[in-house]
Amino acid sequence: MSVQNELRSTIQDLVQPGKGILAADESHPTIAKRFKAVNVEPTEDKRREYRSLIFSTPGLGEFISGVILFEETLGQNSLDNLPMAKLLESQGIVPGIKVDKGKKSLINAPGDEITYGLDGLDDRLEAYKNQGARFAKWRGVYNIADTLPSRAAMEANAEMLARYAALCQSMGIVPIVEPEVLIDGDHTIERSAQVNESVIAEVFNALRRHRVQLESIILKPSMVTPGKACAKASPEAVAEATLRVFRNVVPAAVPGISFLSGGQTPEEATLNLNALNSLGQLPWHLSFSYGRALQEPAQKAWAGNLNNSSETQSAMLKRARLNGLATKGQYAPDMED
Ligand code: 13P
Numbered sequence: 001m002s003v004q005n006e007l008r009s010t011i012q013d014l015v016q017p018g019k020g021i022l023a024a025d026e027s028h029p030t031i032a033k034r035f036k037a038v039n040v041e042p043t044e045d046k047r048r049e050y051r052s053l054i055f056s057t058p059g060l061g062e063f064i065s066g067v068i069l070f071e072e073t074l075g076q077n078s079l080d081n082l083p084m085a086k087l088l089e090s091q092g093i094v095p096g097i098k099v100d101k102g103k104k105s106l107i108n109a110p111g112d113e114i115t116y117g118l119d120g121l122d123d124r125l126e127a128y129k130n131q132g133a134r135f136a137k138w139r140g141v142y143n144i145a146d147t148l149p150s151r152a153a154m155e156a157n158a159e160m161l162a163r164y165a166a167l168c169q170s171m172g173i174v175p176i177v178e179p180e181v182l183i184d185g186d187h188t189i190e191r192s193a194q195v196n197e198s199v200i201a202e203v204f205n206a207l208r209r210h211r212v213q214l215e216s217i218i219l220k221p222s223m224v225t226p227g228k229a230c231a232k233a234s235p236e237a238v239a240e241a242t243l244r245v246f247r248n249v250v251p252a253a254v255p256g257i258s259f260l261s262g263g264q265t266p267e268e269a270t271l272n273l274n275a276l277n278s279l280g281q282l283p284w285h286l287s288f289s290y291g292r293a294l295q296e297p298a299q300k301a302w303a304g305n306l307n308n309s310s311e312t313q314s315a316m317l318k319r320a321r322l323n324g325l326a327t328k329g330q331y332a333p334d335m336e337d
Contacts, residue, residue: 006172007216010134013094014174014218015256018324019065020288021176021218024051024295025137026070034295040304044072049306051312052078052087054298057313060100061092063324068096068137068176068289073129085132085148096135096176097128099164103141111140112153115160119153120166125171135174137220138164142181142204144195144227154202162206169216176258176289178220179203183263185227193224193241201249214253220289221246224271225290232268233277243279252283259286266319267336272324287327293317 001009014021026034032042040046051073054060067088074097078087085095101117115138125136140157142149161177168175179199183194200221208215224241226233233241250257259276261269269290276286292336297315302308325331 001172003170003172006134006171007213010094010174010217011255014066014135015285015287016323017285018328019063020290020323020327021066021068021096021258022064022294022320023068023137023289023291024054024070024073025068027102028072031070034292034299035304038299038303040053045070046304048076049079050299051084052080053302053306053309053312053334055084055087055091055093055314056080057320059317060320063317063320064093066094066096066135068098069133070098071128074131074133076336083132089132093132093203095132096137097133098139099124099136099267100138104158106153109150109152109187111143111145111148112150113143114153114156115140117164118160121164121167122171123171125168128166129171129173133173135176135218136164136168137176137178139178139180142179142195142199144181144185144187144191149195149199149287154199158202158206160311161203162210163214165207165212166210167232169213173216174216175212176218176220177203177207178260180260180262181222183222183225183228185251186229187227188230189224189226189237189241191243192226196224197245197249198224200245204251215250215255217254218256218258218289219250219254220258220260223259223264223276225264225272228263235271238272239275239279242276243282246284247262250284254284256287258289261288261290264293265294266296267333270319270322270326270331271333273323273329274329277327277329285327288323292324294323
């Protein structure tokens with residue numbers, strides 16, 4: 001298949017009404033934190049057991065179009081001894097891969113961070129593609145404070161995201177472009193809107209500079225919410241503030257916007273997505289690419305014990321199904337019961 005056809009068909013498979021993406025690409029330290037919360041040792045085998053279990057949830061492909069994997073998982077076999085990418089394909093789910101190497105402090109910009117991982121990325125992408133990955137993810141991270149993020153951080157992270165996206169597309173891999181504006185802090189929803197708007201505008205400047213085809217990316221942003229230390233805003237207020245920003249800075253050529261959950265509770269993330277999809281016609285398909293908000297209940301149900309397999313898979317399917325409904329504005333809180 002030509003690179004163009006590969007990109008087109010992967011976008012078609014990923015961006016579908018009623019479906020979203022499962023982010024199961026936690027790095028070792030992050031998954032260790034999640035496992036600690038349910039008293040599980042973060043060994044390679046436990047990671048394999050847990051991820052194999054959720055990926056084989058019967059019916060998952062009805063609501064999940066793609067799964068983002070961590071490098072280790074792409075090389076592992078499922079509990080039934082299938083390569084994980086094959087297991088996902090058998091569910092009608094597209095395998096994807098997180099390709100950034102994580103963040104570090106941005107030198108000379110106290111409080112700002114920059115994501116690493118461009119060196120050698122072409123060789124890694126080729127290997128991931130041979131293992132079955134058809135899309136990728138790179139996360140840039142921005143802290144909010146009165147003077148953060150700095151212009152240097154916005155420009156540097158946008159440049160990384162654009163170079164990664166251009167490289168992915170040249171190899172027929174769809175890039176998920178993730179500028180995550182963190183929820184930590186006591187900033188207002190207005191301040192969050194201001195920062196998200198500047199950050200996303202800068203990302204699209206860089207994408208254009210590097211001639212990235214906007215119709216073959218998925219944007220993975222934060223929702224515009226007040227900081228975690230502030231009173232919560234209603235789903236309607238979050239939806240209204242988020243769309244106001246996106247209408248200003250996200251070109252209509254972008255096929256899909258898949259939000260991260262960023263520390264929202266599972267129910268909150270579903271409610272907010274539903275509110276976003278209740279505001280009428282939009283140029284982009286608005287969906288989810290949640291990590292915590294999809295997996296928390298499944299991790300609690302599993303608690304490291306395969307005897308809890310059916311409860312684990314039910315919990316996984318429930319959040320996938322409810323978020324699937326939220327992509328169509330058809331979710332109601334009483335469906336939680
Ligand atoms: P959360 O939904 O838990 O924020 O994770 C999504 C993700 O992929 C962050 O990079």
